[in-house]
Amino acid sequence: MKAICSKKELYLCSYYNCISDIIDNEQLEQLKQITHHICTTRFQHCLNVSYYSYLLCRKLGLNARSAARAGLLHDLFFYDRKEYNSTRSKGQPHHSSMHSAQALENAEKITFITNLEKDMIEKHMWPCTTALPKYRESYIITLVDKYCAVLEFCVPKVNRVISSKSSAQ
Numbered sequence: 001m002k003a004i005c006s007k008k009e010l011y012l013c014s015y016y017n018c019i020s021d022i023i024d025n026e027q028l029e030q031l032k033q034i035t036h037h038i039c040t041t042r043f044q045h046c047l048n049v050s051y052y053s054y055l056l057c058r059k060l061g062l063n064a065r066s067a068a069r070a071g072l073l074h075d076l077f078f079y080d081r082k083e084y085n086s087t088r089s090k091g092q093p094h095h096s097s098m099h100s101a102q103a104l105e106n107a108e109k110i111t112f113i114t115n116l117e118k119d120m121i122e123k124h125m126w127p128c129t130t131a132l133p134k135y136r137e138s139y140i141i142t143l144v145d146k147y148c149a150v151l152e153f154c155v156p157k158v159n160r161v162i163s164s165k166s167s168a169q
């Protein structure tokens with residue numbers, strides 16, 4: 001179990017203690033079957049956001065445990081984004097706020113969620129959603145979520161170019 005662009009085996013890191021009680025949950029397991037950001041799975045994306053939010057919060061002296069937990073649960077939803085957007089009627093929330101609300105609802109079914117974690121999950125799409133994050137950790141997850149999305153999209157493409165160049169040599 002590794003985060004994107006990291007060689008660390010996460011089972012062996014102190015990070016793992018923060019999420020060990022939820023990582024094998026059946027709902028999270030289901031995210032391994034769902035494609036996310038074109039090139040990865042929703043589970044891997046959640047793991048990436050969880051690990052890098054944890055590292056950044058630890059470095060800044062913030063609540064790294066909550067960052068790891070909220071990161072892992074921040075996209076715990078199961079509907080199809082394209083289908084939702086194409087059938088969304090006037091007055092229905094946009095996908096940005098809809099999936100965050102669903103992720104929080106699903107997360108609360110599998111573990112206790114603190115107010116900080118709640119804010120992190122609910123507001124992770126800011127500024128696409130209007131409500132301002134309340135905590136510094138919530139701003140961290142908004143940044144890390146976007147950073148990971150870029151990595152997830154670009155890294156496989158860069159790796160493909162590198163491997164095709166090296167096999168041509």
Ligand SMILES: [Fe+2]
Pocket residue numbers: 074075099100124125
């Ligand atoms: Fe999201």
Ligand SMILES: [Fe+2]
Pocket residue numbers: 045049074075145
């Ligand atoms: Fe995300």
